[in-house]
Amino acid sequence: MRLMxxxxxHGNLEALQSVLADAAQRNVDRSICLGDLVGYGPNPNECVSxxxxxxxxxxxxxxxxxxxxxxxxxxxxxxxxxxxxxxTMEQLTPENKNYLQGLPDRLDILNMTxxxxxxxxxxxxxxxxxxxxxxxxxxxxxxxxxxxxxxxxPMVITRKNILSIDLLEVSGSRNIAVKDTKRRIxxxxxxxxxxxxxxRACYLVVDLKKEVFEYYRVEYDLEKTVKAxxxxxxxxxxxxxxxxxx
Numbered sequence: 001m002r003l004m005x006x007x008x009x010h011g012n013l014e015a016l017q018s019v020l021a022d023a024a025q026r027n028v029d030r031s032i033c034l035g036d037l038v039g040y041g042p043n044p045n046e047c048v049s050x051x052x053x054x055x056x057x058x059x060x061x062x063x064x065x066x067x068x069x070x071x072x073x074x075x076x077x078x079x080x081x082x083x084x085x086x087x088t089m090e091q092l093t094p095e096n097k098n099y100l101q102g103l104p105d106r107l108d109i110l111n112m113t114x115x116x117x118x119x120x121x122x123x124x125x126x127x128x129x130x131x132x133x134x135x136x137x138x139x140x141x142x143x144x145x146x147x148x149x150x151x152x153x154p155m156v157i158t159r160k161n162i163l164s165i166d167l168l169e170v171s172g173s174r175n176i177a178v179k180d181t182k183r184r185i186x187x188x189x190x191x192x193x194x195x196x197x198x199x200r201a202c203y204l205v206v207d208l209k210k211e212v213f214e215y216y217r218v219e220y221d222l223e224k225t226v227k228a229x230x231x232x233x234x235x236x237x238x239x240x241x242x243x244x245x246x
Contacts, residue, residue, distance in 0.1 A: 007149025011041025
């Protein structure tokens with residue numbers, strides 16, 4: 001089976017459409033979205049509706065999704081993020097709000113676990129970017145492969161032993177063979193707001209038969225998204241971050 005894993009769309013319709021079109025050419029059987037469909041971006045309704053329309057796609061809740069119905073407090077966010085959440089609350093249809101409120105926090109399939117942020121607090125703020133939070137995440141689940149989003153930075157963290165890890169930051173489109181039995185935390189990157197200095201959308205395909213992680217970076221009409229952010233009256237900072245991939 002070939003499984004598409006993607007996350008952190010953040011209301012960026014142009015990026016989402018480009019990623020889905022790219023994945024359609026790669027013989028994907030099923031897909032899992034790790035949350036944060038909304039926040040930051042100018043097209044929250046369109047993004048949620050598109051995800052809802054996908055066949056064979058499971059979706060989890062992210063912290064921005066939860067903030068829409070006060071499952072997480074927007075007041076814990078940065079100023080630009082908080083403003084975009086309040087704006088998004090006003091834009092979403094009742095149907096799309098109900099959809100976000102009904103999303104689960106975690107999905108377990110075979111020997112894989114899927115969450116937005118981490119397994120001990122799926123809607124929390126902590127980014128799994130270093131040894132401390134990686135070891136805490138490994139301790140919170142027994143799966144071989146833990147798939148996460150949230151930090152918007154594609155990476156593979158391999159557990160070497162009980163106290164040490166290898167952290168690989170993934171640049172560009174590349175394949176990573178994982179034929180051993182080591183445990184890993186796999187961040188699929190961000191569709192709608194990458195933060196690894198590469199503004200292209202990012203997603204992951206997991207080939208379970210070949211035991212390969214396939215990372216793909218996809219160009220999209222970034223200028224159109226930035227103009228839509230400006231037209232919506234959202235903070236200009238959000239457009240600049242998209243342009244810089246930060």
